Amino acid sequence: MKTNNFISVRNLVAAIVGTACFVCSAGAVAAQQASSVTRVEEDWEMEVISASDDLTAPQIVMEMSPDNSQSGNYFTFEINHSTLPEFSNGGVQVHAWINDESHDFQNSPTSRTLERVRETIRWTQVLEVQDGSVDFSVRPFASTSIGHFHNDLLLSVSMPTSQSDLSSYSPQHSIDKTTVPYAQNRVRTLKLKNVRFYSGSNQVENRQVNFDVLGQ
Amino acid sequence: MRKQRKIDGRNGGIVPLSGLLMVVLVTAVVFASELGRIGIIQSELQRAADAGALAGCWELAAKFNKNQTATQAMTSSRAAAKNVVSQNVVRKIVPALDSNTGNLSSGDIVFGKFLSFGNPSAAIQPVTTNEANAVSVCVHMDNVRNGARELGLAKLLGFSTFGTKAKATAAWMREIRGFKTPSVATQTLPILPFAIRKSEWDKMLAGQGTDTWAWNPTTKSLSAGSDGILEINMFPANTTAGNFGTVDVGSPNNSTNDLKRQISSGVSASDLAYLGGKFELGSNGTISLNGDTGISAGMKDELSQIIGKPRVVTLFTSVSGNGNNAYYTITKFVGIRILEVKLTGNPKRIMVQPAIVTVNSVIPSTTDTSDQVYSPVVLVN
Numbered sequence: 239m240k241t242n243n244f245i246s247v248r249n250l251v252a253a254i255v256g257t258a259c260f261v262c263s264a265g266a267v268a269a270q271q272a273s274s275v276t277r278v279e280e281d282w283e284m285e286v287i288s289a290s291d292d293l294t295a296p297q298i299v300m301e302m303s304p305d306n307s308q309s310g311n312y313f314t315f316e317i318n319h320s321t322l323p324e325f326s327n328g329g330v331q332v333h334a335w336i337n338d339e340s341h342d343f344q345n346s347p348t349s350r351t352l353e354r355v356r357e358t359i360r361w362t363q364v365l366e367v368q369d370g371s372v373d374f375s376v377r378p379f380a381s382t383s384i385g386h387f388h389n390d391l392l393l394s395v396s397m398p399t400s401q402s403d404l405s406s407y408s409p410q411h412s413i414d415k416t417t418v419p420y421a422q423n424r425v426r427t428l429k430l431k432n433v434r435f436y437s438g439s440n441q442v443e444n445r446q447v448n449f450d451v452l453g454q
Numbered sequence: 455m456r457k458q459r460k461i462d463g464r465n466g467g468i469v470p471l472s473g474l475l476m477v478v479l480v481t482a483v484v485f486a487s488e489l490g491r492i493g494i495i496q497s498e499l500q501r502a503a504d505a506g507a508l509a510g511c512w513e514l515a516a517k518f519n520k521n522q523t524a525t526q527a528m529t530s531s532r533a534a535a536k537n538v539v540s541q542n543v544v545r546k547i548v549p550a551l552d553s554n555t556g557n558l559s560s561g562d563i564v565f566g567k568f569l570s571f572g573n574p575s576a577a578i579q580p581v582t583t584n585e586a587n588a589v590s591v592c593v594h595m596d597n598v599r600n601g602a603r604e605l606g607l608a609k610l611l612g613f614s615t616f617g618t619k620a621k622a623t624a625a626w627m628r629e630i631r632g633f634k635t636p637s638v639a640t641q642t643l644p645i646l647p648f649a650i651r652k653s654e655w656d657k658m659l660a661g662q663g664t665d666t667w668a669w670n671p672t673t674k675s676l677s678a679g680s681d682g683i684l685e686i687n688m689f690p691a692n693t694t695a696g697n698f699g700t701v702d703v704g705s706p707n708n709s710t711n712d713l714k715r716q717i718s719s720g721v722s723a724s725d726l727a728y729l730g731g732k733f734e735l736g737s738n739g740t741i742s743l744n745g746d747t748g749i750s751a752g753m754k755d756e757l758s759q760i761i762g763k764p765r766v767v768t769l770f771t772s773v774s775g776n777g778n779n780a781y782y783t784i785t786k787f788v789g790i791r792i793l794e795v796k797l798t799g800n801p802k803r804i805m806v807q808p809a810i811v812t813v814n815s816v817i818p819s820t821t822d823t824s825d826q827v828y829s830p831v832v833l834v835n
Contacts, residue, residue, distance in 0.1 A: 287776065287777050288776075288778045290746075290778060292707070292709040292710065293708075293709065293710055293713075293746065293750065294710060294750060294752055295746050295750070296746075297748075297750060297751060299802075314799070314800045319750075319751060321751050321754075321797060325751055325752040325754055325755075325797070327710075327752070333798075333799075338799055340798065340799070414692060415692065415800060415801075416692060417690065417691055417692040417695055417800075417801075418695060418747075418748065419689060419691075419695065419748045419749065419751065419802065420700070420747070420748040420749060420751065421746040421747060422690075422695050422696070422747040422748060423746055423747045423773075423775070423776045423777060423780040424746070424776070424777055424778070426776075
């Protein structure tokens with residue numbers, strides 16, 4: 239009995255220690271996984287029901303931030319118009335902003351406008367940290383009226399960063415900051431479909447979101 | 455021998471007749487002279503009253519424009535009316551006005567509400583609040599004030615003095631329900647082709663908003679800081695996308711160039727022609743305009759050009775439809791001033807604050823269909 243009791247106590251202690259180790263281990267793995275996310279990909283889909291080239295409508299502005307824009311650092315992606323250095327009709331443009339000041343921008347190779355047809359446009363916004371820099375790119379972008387841009391026509395801008403990973407990234411920030419400031423009435427849906435998290439080249443999570451930021 | 459007619463007996467007949475005619479003539483001359491003099495005095499008094507009413511009313515409107523209290527504005531208005539009246543000398547007399555600080559309807563200077571534009575016999579309703587839109591000035595030249603005038607030759611007829619007074623009322627329209635085509639074809643109306651959701655405007659008036667820009671109405675300049683007037687960001691962000699719109703004031707197929715022209719130069723007669731010559735709320739208090747939600751970032755240059763200048767925008771209560779069939783239900787016209795235009799980055803900003811806009815060719819209203827959109831000051835009676 240005594241021995242059995244001793245064994246029971248020993249087993250109990252072992253179980254507690256084992257559980258504690260597992261919890262600590264799992265926590266450490268989780269922390270390591272979270273902290274090691276170096277690339278995020280957002281898949282977006284927009285359904286345009288009636289564009290107007292006379293008005294350059296609609297105009298869409300997307301945003302992604304490596305740190306929830308805590309520091310005023312973020313990237314924007316303008317569709318069917320561009321605002322730097324001056325406003326232009328059509329095309330797409332990517333920007334890097336540091337403390338709300340323009341750091342860099344790049345235009346699409348064409349400036350065709352959305353046409354008066356129903357079309358569904360799909361694209362992927364990519365945020366990646368590497369070597370003291372955070373890069374933002376759009377690849378691919380597929381629109382029948384504006385054009386198709388793949389890796390060979392990469393839309394990309396970057397800014398320096400002290401971040402070693404994207405643990406501060408939040409898809410909610412992208413949702414909150416995405417807007418159709420002009421002619422939202424001409425857009426039926428604007429959905430964040432999926433968010434993929436990578437550590438190096440390894441995908442560590444694929445989160446299905448399927449959220450319509452226009453709430454329709 | 456013919457008998458010669460004796461005419462000597464009629465020699466004195468012309469004398470009484472001449473005397474009578476002389477009396478009539480002198481009386482007529484005296485009356486004509488005095489009536490002329492009275493007419494001149496009356497005319498000069500009326501000129502003084504008109505000038506005083508206009509000056510007082512412009513001053514009242516200007517002080518309201520600078521957000522002064524009714525008491526402050528009316529004090530300035532009284533001073534302006536007195537000053538201008540005193541400069542209109544009547545027969546070497548510098549006319550004076552009583553301040554009528556109690557704003558009695560029988561006083562020399564009366565502030566009030568006047569809504570019956572087009573009815574010259576309508577009276578103003580005395581008020582001492584910032585609802586006032588009219589100033590009535592009465593210039594006496596009688597025993598009440600400034601003294602009765604001595605008559606000249608009329609004394610011969612037993613009349614020694616006479617008294618008179620002249621009254622004028624000036625007012626501006628504070629409630630308008632629309633705009634009509636200006637009488638001069640090349641004139642435009644300072645209306646921006648934008649609409650703000652009425653509930654957002656009302657929230658700002660109720661105290662919700664920022665105050666980061668200061669407009670100096672004296673120097674007509676803008677600086678960072680506070681001026682006590684709240685602001686609203688007219689450029690939509692994600693959560694406010696449905697609260698602002700671009701509307702077609704005129705052709706339902708406005709292009710970007712039409713919108714830019716209207717921002718820079720105003721709404722033209724040809725724009726109004728699409729609306730039957732008038733941009734006016736209907737009998738149900740609304741007008742429906744086609745448009746698109748939000749504001750194009752392509753308007754940056756044109757909007758930047760009119761920073762600080764007062765303009766009219768519309769308020770809407772609902773928007774229906776989608777695609778190119780979005781319709782705004784417009785219920786009100788309001789005056790604004792653009793303070794800041796930043797159409798790069800995210801979020802973008804077009805900051806505006808309420809401002810008084812004076813517009814010719816307005817259509818008056820007797821209900822609450824406008825904020826701070828006024829007609830110029832005019833004499834109403």
